Amino acid sequence: MKIYVCVKHVPDTAANIKTAGANGFDDAVCKFIANPYDEYAVEQAVRLMESQGGEVVVVSVGKEAAMATLRSAMAMGATRGILVTVESQFLDSEITSQALKAAIEKDGKPDLIFTGKVAVDTEGFQTAYRLAEAMSLPVVNEILKMELRDGKAVVEREIGGGSREVLEAGLPCVLGATKGLNEPRYPKFPDIMKAKKKEVKQMTLADLGLSAAAARIELVKLEKAPDRSGAKIIPGPSREAAQALVHILRNVEKVI
Amino acid sequence: MDSYVIVKSVLMLAALSAAFSVFFIRSRRLFRLIRSVRGKLPFTLDRVKERLVVLLTDVVGQSNVRRKALPGVAHTLIFFGFLAVQPHSLELMLKGVCPAFDPAKWFPAVYGGYLFVADVLAALVLIGLAYAVYRRVVERPKYLTLNTDANLIILFTCVIIVTFQFINAFQTLLPVHVAAFPVSGLWIGLLGLERLGAGQITAGYEIAYWLHMATILGFLVYIPGSKHLHLLAAAPNVFLKPLQREKAMPKTDIEDESAETFGLGKVSELNWKNVLNLYACTECGRCEEQCPADQTGKPLSPKKVIHDFKRDLLAHADAILAGKGDAVDPIVREGSPITADVIWSCTTCRACEDICPVNIEQLDFILETRKHQVLMQASFPPEMQATFTNLENQANPWGFSADTRADWSKGMNVPLMCDRPEAEILYFVGCAGAFDDRGKKIAQAMARVLQRAGVDFAILGPEEACNGDLARRAGNEYLAQTLIKQNVEVLNRYKPQKILTGCPHCFNIIKNEYPQFGAAYPVVHHSEWLRALFRQGRLKSVKGIKELEATGSAAGPLAFHDSCYLGRWNGIYDAPRDLLRAAGSGIRLAEMRRHGAKGFCCGAGGGRMFMEETIGKRINIERAEEVIASGAALIATACPFCATMLSDGLRDCQTPRSVKDIAEIVDEVTA
Numbered sequence: 001m002k003i004y005v006c007v008k009h010v011p012d013t014a015a016n017i018k019t020a021g022a023n024g025f026d027d028a029v030c031k032f033i034a035n036p037y038d039e040y041a042v043e044q045a046v047r048l049m050e051s052q053g054g055e056v057v058v059v060s061v062g063k064e065a066a067m068a069t070l071r072s073a074m075a076m077g078a079t080r081g082i083l084v085t086v087e088s089q090f091l092d093s094e095i096t097s098q099a100l101k102a103a104i105e106k107d108g109k110p111d112l113i114f115t116g117k118v119a120v121d122t123e124g125f126q127t128a129y130r131l132a133e134a135m136s137l138p139v140v141n142e143i144l145k146m147e148l149r150d151g152k153a154v155v156e157r158e159i160g161g162g163s164r165e166v167l168e169a170g171l172p173c174v175l176g177a178t179k180g181l182n183e184p185r186y187p188k189f190p191d192i193m194k195a196k197k198k199e200v201k202q203m204t205l206a207d208l209g210l211s212a213a214a215a216r217i218e219l220v221k222l223e224k225a226p227d228r229s230g231a232k233i234i235p236g237p238s239r240e241a242a243q244a245l246v247h248i249l250r251n252v253e254k255v256i
Numbered sequence: 257m258d259s260y261v262i263v264k265s266v267l268m269l270a271a272l273s274a275a276f277s278v279f280f281i282r283s284r285r286l287f288r289l290i291r292s293v294r295g296k297l298p299f300t301l302d303r304v305k306e307r308l309v310v311l312l313t314d315v316v317g318q319s320n321v322r323r324k325a326l327p328g329v330a331h332t333l334i335f336f337g338f339l340a341v342q343p344h345s346l347e348l349m350l351k352g353v354c355p356a357f358d359p360a361k362w363f364p365a366v367y368g369g370y371l372f373v374a375d376v377l378a379a380l381v382l383i384g385l386a387y388a389v390y391r392r393v394v395e396r397p398k399y400l401t402l403n404t405d406a407n408l409i410i411l412f413t414c415v416i417i418v419t420f421q422f423i424n425a426f427q428t429l430l431p432v433h434v435a436a437f438p439v440s441g442l443w444i445g446l447l448g449l450e451r452l453g454a455g456q457i458t459a460g461y462e463i464a465y466w467l468h469m470a471t472i473l474g475f476l477v478y479i480p481g482s483k484h485l486h487l488l489a490a491a492p493n494v495f496l497k498p499l500q501r502e503k504a505m506p507k508t509d510i511e512d513e514s515a516e517t518f519g520l521g522k523v524s525e526l527n528w529k530n531v532l533n534l535y536a537c538t539e540c541g542r543c544e545e546q547c548p549a550d551q552t553g554k555p556l557s558p559k560k561v562i563h564d565f566k567r568d569l570l571a572h573a574d575a576i577l578a579g580k581g582d583a584v585d586p587i588v589r590e591g592s593p594i595t596a597d598v599i600w601s602c603t604t605c606r607a608c609e610d611i612c613p614v615n616i617e618q619l620d621f622i623l624e625t626r627k628h629q630v631l632m633q634a635s636f637p638p639e640m641q642a643t644f645t646n647l648e649n650q651a652n653p654w655g656f657s658a659d660t661r662a663d664w665s666k667g668m669n670v671p672l673m674c675d676r677p678e679a680e681i682l683y684f685v686g687c688a689g690a691f692d693d694r695g696k697k698i699a700q701a702m703a704r705v706l707q708r709a710g711v712d713f714a715i716l717g718p719e720e721a722c723n724g725d726l727a728r729r730a731g732n733e734y735l736a737q738t739l740i741k742q743n744v745e746v747l748n749r750y751k752p753q754k755i756l757t758g759c760p761h762c763f764n765i766i767k768n769e770y771p772q773f774g775a776a777y778p779v780v781h782h783s784e785w786l787r788a789l790f791r792q793g794r795l796k797s798v799k800g801i802k803e804l805e806a807t808g809s810a811a812g813p814l815a816f817h818d819s820c821y822l823g824r825w826n827g828i829y830d831a832p833r834d835l836l837r838a839a840g841s842g843i844r845l846a847e848m849r850r851h852g853a854k855g856f857c858c859g860a861g862g863g864r865m866f867m868e869e870t871i872g873k874r875i876n877i878e879r880a881e882e883v884i885a886s887g888a889a890l891i892a893t894a895c896p897f898c899a900t901m902l903s904d905g906l907r908d909c910q911t912p913r914s915v916k917d918i919a920e921i922v923d924e925v926t927a
Binding site for chain 2: 012014015016029031033183185186187188189190192193
């Protein structure tokens with residue numbers, strides 16, 4: 001089986017972002033990690049490879065530093081990687097998905113493509129769908145469970161109210177992984193070392209005949225969200241505390 | 257009679273050859289095993305004079321074993337008495353083969369004097385053995401292994417001594433009188449031996465002689481295969497012990513590309529010192545008695561770990577001796593007594609190593625096995641994965657943003673090293689002080705106290721990373737080295753005159769392990785530093801301690817809880833106590849039942865702070881109960897993790913008691 005997994009190099013959600021200029025941030029001092037949802041995708045792909053054979057190719061579109069995320073995916077077991085380098089800090093999901101499509105098609109014929117359900121930085125929730133659309137493949141996002149049955153992917157996803165739907169998708173297809181699909185492995189040390197030597201094909205957007213200038217979404221302004229004002233604890237017995245709370249809501253904040 | 261002498265000589269020669277051959281072959285096998293294991297140990301035999309002194313005090317002087325009074329005295333009596341009869345037994349062996357061998361005739365005075373002393377010492381063995389039997393029959397402490405092996409050894413020793421006495425008693429009645437036997441001679445009167453005829457006396461002597469020989473030779477053959485291998489290995493193990501208390505976890509060369517494995521995965525990967533440790537153990541159980549894991553119902557007992565490693569080693573001895581170490585089963589495997597729960601229950605408090613009378617280093621086995629489990633198997637308590645990831649991404653176990661590391665000091669005018677690189681003191685705050693709500697209060701108290709005393713200090717702020725202790729002791733050597741190297745690079749840039757820590761874990765690793773990575777700076781724990789400030793008069797107590805004034809009692813209302821990494825790992829017991837007395841204007845300290853070198857762990861060390869504690873009783877509850885029993889109204893700690901664990905334990909016991917770091921107490925009384 002040839003499985004492609006799309007992974008994104010994103011700022012750690014715990015990191016403080018220092019904005020730079022009107023619409024950028026200082027990515028040299030910001031800790032980046034592999035998009036956590038993509039780790040479920042990598043884990044699932046590696047498990048499939050371990051049981052079915054074949055290879056797992058991790059593909060990323062990002063700045064040069066995204067190599068670290070490819071290496072961490074390869075430490076988890078992915079066979080090799082493809083890095084499409086871009087200059088921009090924000091590439092819209094349209095160009096990103098086209099770049100993924102071009103890189104994958106240039107590399108080989110996928111039997112299955114995984115993505116994470118969403119990237120935790122931009123939270124666009126677009127790439128999996130756009131990629132599938134561009135490649136004319138079926139897509140199911142937010143999968144919690146998946147197995148291969150009779151040459152099809154049988155997947156489960158939550159549809160609210162505690163219910164799950166079971167879907168069948170013909171191969172190849174695009175599947176978006178979410179938390180609960182599996183428990184991503186912690187890499188063994190020798191695998192971390194081996195990953196440093198695994199093959200990564202590197203190419204630019206231009207090599208794929210694409211240009212960031214064609215992006216349809218432009219980031220106009222990036223600014224820090226205001227700090228949440230400190231919580232106030234109202235001491236005292238519950239009756240008095242409740243009265244004090246009502247007083248604040250009614251007279252101070254004027255929300256009731 | 258002559259023909260008996262010939263038969264005796266032939267029989268004795270045969271028995272001696274057989275017994276000594278078997279002993280030699282078995283011992284040689286054990287010695288070869290020591291040399292066949294593959295683990296590396298950088299070791300140079302240094303400070304030989306000091307080591308000889310250790311041999312005198314610890315082995316000959318039996319000082320270590322007597323830290324447990326009664327069993328120690330019993331051991332001393334048995335040790336000396338048993339040794340005392342050996343020359344006599346050897347003489348009898350040689351005499352048996354060659355009757356012409358007769359030191360009694362050659363050096364009558366020396367010989368007589370020796371036997372007189374030996375006779376007294378041998379009798380004392382029986383007193384020691386009587387206590388040993390009493391312990392095994394009546395006291396039966398839980399930590400003592402009661403099995404056939406142990407009983408046989410007592411029986412062997414007892415028979416050797418009693419037959420020695422009878423040999424002496426009959427000897428007295430024989431025409432050739434050689435020495436006076438103050439104790440053995442008593443048997444004569446007691447049993448009326450003098451009424452026996454000459455033939456009967458000779459027969460009695462010969463029976464005692466053969467029984468003595470059979471037992472002693474049997475013992476000789478038995479020793480190498482039993483826990484009594486202790487007899488051979490204890491002295492060399494003590495002689496080769498680490499001479500200082502402070503110790504560093506061995507640095508694994510993770511960049512060695514030729515290395516096939518890291519840590520301790522198989523018994524073939526033990527090092528020679530580990531094996532000598534295994535041989536030296538006689539399962540006295542003192543380590544188990546001290547172990548917080550064992551005492552709270554976890555599956556870990558340091559004694560059992562050593563015993564199980566030894567069994568595993570001996571079970572795979574053939575393969576190891578044949579150079580097939582790779583074929584050996586993994587240590588942690590299906591059906592092995594050394595389970596993941598055993599390995600991960602350890603708090604690395606080092607109580608086992610501290611108490612061991614023969615200086616076995618149990619932690620080496622546990623920590624190196626953890627290292628293998630994490631690096632090679634990625635096998636560790638699942639909750640540690642998030643902790644490891646947080647350390648990787650944000651250099652602190654909780655995953656707070658690394659660049660908020662100095663936020664605890666907001667508005668306090670605490671300079672950063674990058675702004676004040678010439679500062680006299682680099683205060684290494686540590687993750688707890690920087691991020692944990694409880695720890696932050698301690699760090700703030702520290703900063704206030706330092707400012708009050710006019711100390712020129714600065715912090716690293718976002719340039720500081722977790723010290724690496726947590727990752728290292730949780731087996732993640734790779735992550736630990738990443739963090740350590742990060743800090744080392746920063747430290748080497750500033751080359752601080754002195755590093756001050758408020759956490760014993762920071763203190764220990766920076767002081768004892770950072771030199772492995774090329775950063776050796778003077779490091780001081782805040783207990784020592786604050787004491788120095790009091791002594792220099794830079795800090796003065798201006799008011800009393802709030803909690804204690806409230807109780808209105810002057811009798812032992814304040815107790816200090818020893819942190820393992822301050823006490824047992826670095827030998828600092830007095831500094832925090834002196835400091836508290838200075839801060840409390842001469843206040844009397846209460847002591848908990850277990851304190852000082854025997855202080856009981858809070859349960860947080862060795863990465864346990866970040867692991868679930870689901871088996872047995874919680875260690876911090878056990879400790880909290882001891883706090884309550886001490887009657888102290890206020891518990892002083894010198895480690896932010898101890899403070900958290902004890903506060904939680906006391907809260908769960910629903911007993912209001914304050915837990916304060918020594919810095920907080922100093923801050924309060926000097927303000």
